[in-house]
Structure formats: C-alpha cells, structure tokens
Amino acid sequence: MSEETETRLIVVAPDSEITPDHVTRFIHALELPITVKETCYGAIIEGKRELVRKALQEVRKLDPNRICSKIRGFPMGDMRRCRAHHGSRPGFPQLEKEWELLPLIAEGLRSAERGEKIEEPERKVKLPVKELKKIVEEVSQ
Amino acid sequence: MKIFIDPPNSLILYDLVERFGHEPLSTMGALREKVNTLEMDSPPLNITHEDVQKGLKYAGIEVPSGIRGRLAVFGPLVDEAEAAIIMEDPPYAFGCVGCHRTTLMLKYLIRKRNIPLLEVKYPTSEDEARTMVGKIKEFLEGLS
Numbered sequence: 236m237s238e239e240t241e242t243r244l245i246v247v248a249p250d251s252e253i254t255p256d257h258v259t260r261f262i263h264a265l266e267l268p269i270t271v272k273e274t275c276y277g278a279i280i281e282g283k284r285e286l287v288r289k290a291l292q293e294v295r296k297l298d299p300n301r302i303c304s305k306i307r308g309f310p311m312g313d314m315r316r317c318r319a320h321h322g323s324r325p326g327f328p329q330l331e332k333e334w335e336l337l338p339l340i341a342e343g344l345r346s347a348e349r350g351e352k353i354e355e356p357e358r359k360v361k362l363p364v365k366e367l368k369k370i371v372e373e374v375s376q
Numbered sequence: 377m378k379i380f381i382d383p384p385n386s387l388i389l390y391d392l393v394e395r396f397g398h399e400p401l402s403t404m405g406a407l408r409e410k411v412n413t414l415e416m417d418s419p420p421l422n423i424t425h426e427d428v429q430k431g432l433k434y435a436g437i438e439v440p441s442g443i444r445g446r447l448a449v450f451g452p453l454v455d456e457a458e459a460a461i462i463m464e465d466p467p468y469a470f471g472c473v474g475c476h477r478t479t480l481m482l483k484y485l486i487r488k489r490n491i492p493l494l495e496v497k498y499p500t501s502e503d504e505a506r507t508m509v510g511k512i513k514e515f516l517e518g519l520s
Contacts, residue, residue, distance in 0.1 A: 242408075246387060305390035308407035315411070326385060329468040333387045340388055342502045343509025344395075353510035356503035 241284040245277040248301035248337035281311045300341040377519050380457035383466050396516040401453040446478040454485045459492040466498045
C-alpha cells in the first residue's frame with residue numbers, strides 16, 4: 236500500500252439525525268474513486284489521501300459538530316482485523332466509549348463557536364472518609 | 377504544527393486537533409507504516425530488532441519488555457512533537473493504551489521535552505466538555 240493511501244473512520248454521534256446508511260450513500264454519491272464501507276458507528280473510507288480528505292470535508296457538512304473522524308492503522312478488510320476472518324478488534328471498546336461521549340463534545344464545539352467564556356466547573360470528588368464517618372455516626376445515633 | 381495526543385489513539389483528541397488546523401501524532405499513524413510495509417521481517421506486524429532497540433532509548437533494560445515495546449512506538453512520536461495535549465483519566469484502558477506504567481513514562485517523556493503542553497480532564501458532563509473543548513481550541517489557536 237502506498238504512502239499516499241489513507242484509511243479513515245467516520246464516526247457519527249449517537250444523538251445525530253444522520254445515520255451510517257446516510258453517510259455511506261452520501262459518500263457514494265460524491266462519485267470519488269474511493270472505497271466506502273458502512274459500519275455500525277458510521278463508515279470506513281479508503282483511497283488516495285487527498286480524495287479521502289475531500290470526502291471527509293464534504294461529509295462533515297451534513298452535521299459539522301456531530302461527525303468525527305480519525306485515521307486507522309490497518310487497511311480496510313485487512314485479514315488481521317477483519318471480522319469476517321475472525322480478526323481481533325482491540326480498538327473497538329475504546330472507540331465505543333468515545334462514541335458515547337460525542338454528544339458532549341458536540342455541545343463543547345457549539346459552545347466554542349459561540350465564543351463562550353471558559354469556566355472551570357467543580358468536579359465531583361470522592362466522599363472523604365471523615366465525612367463518611369460523620370454521616371455514619373449521625374445516622375447510628 | 378505536529379501535536380502529540382495522549383491517549384495516543386483517542387478519537388476525540390485526534391478529531392479536535394485536526395478540526396482546529398493541526399497535525400495529530402497518533403498510534404494509528406505510527407502503526408500504519410508497520411502493518412503496511414511489505415517486508416517479511418516478523419509477520420504479521422513487522423516488529424524488528426531495530427524496534428526493540430528503539431525502546432531502549434526511552435526505558436532501561438530492566439523495564440518490562442511490554443513497556444519498552446510500547447515506548448518504541450510512542451517515543452519517536454514524542455520526539456517529533458512540537459506541542460502536546462494530555463487527556464487525564466480516560467475511562468478506557470484497552471490494547472496499546474492499557475498499560476499504566478507506559479502511560480506514566482509517556483507523560484514523563486512529554487513533560488521532559490518542555491514543549492507547549494495542555495493538560496485537560498476527560499469530561500463527564502456538558503459543563504466539563506465545554507471547558508475541555510474551549511481550552512483545546514484556545515491552546516491550538518495560540519500555537520499558530
């Protein structure tokens with residue numbers, strides 16, 4: 236595979252109205268000489284780097300804040316990763332976890348577009364032992 | 377600019393870095409060269425003797441081979457980076473980012489390089505996500 240070839244995951248946020256089927260059909264309709272495969276989270280595309288980037292640029296316009304993408308190391312349908320050949324899928328649990336989080340990131344992007352001021356929210360912390368002891372004592376009295 | 381992301385296979389960080397006009401340095405990019413090379417050194421992943429030696433640059437011989445192996449992939453990316461973003465406390469630890477000791481060593485290597493560095497926390501609510509994305513945007517726009 237040449238250096239100029241790129242494989243990309245296109246991931247659609249769970250709260251988006253766009254479906255993986257829509258994404259795949261849209262890319263097909265662009266009529267670019269790239270390979271497209273529909274997946275449960277969006278699509279995988281592969282082809283010459285500039286064409287893949289062009290397809291990504293176009294597909295992002297469908298829902299700019301809720302369509303995300305990253306490159307993939309293994310080529311599409313690679314025997315070492317392909318489910319049809321019982322390949323392992325070590326990256327999928329991580330991808331799934333981040334996919335769940337995409338609605339929050341989309342909200343973050345909208346907020347950044349509006350130019351909202353960054354304010355550090357208070358993070359939830361674990362209950363200190365002293366506090367817990369105090370509660371237990373109060374309840375047991 | 378070339379931005380190293382940690383966790384190095386994060387979809388969110390990869391997408392945000394690219395969205396704000398920079399080049400992310402990730403595991404996927406580094407491994408792509410290995411798995412796509414036609415050499416038959418050590419199929420199926422083409423791990424060579426040179427890779428093993430590369431790991432020694434970042435961690436001593438007494439360090440477990442798994443850590444050295446991981447650092448052989450991540451280390452050159454850190455060397456190449458012009459800036460870095462670390463996302464603390466990601467809830468997933470699978471595959472290449474599953475080793476906590478490697479993560480600690482990696483953060484040490486990044487901090488040692490004295491490049492512009494942003495440390496954010498993995499968001500768990502909308503407020504935290506707004507802060508995280510805002511900080512990343514500000515950081516990346518400030519670099520160019």
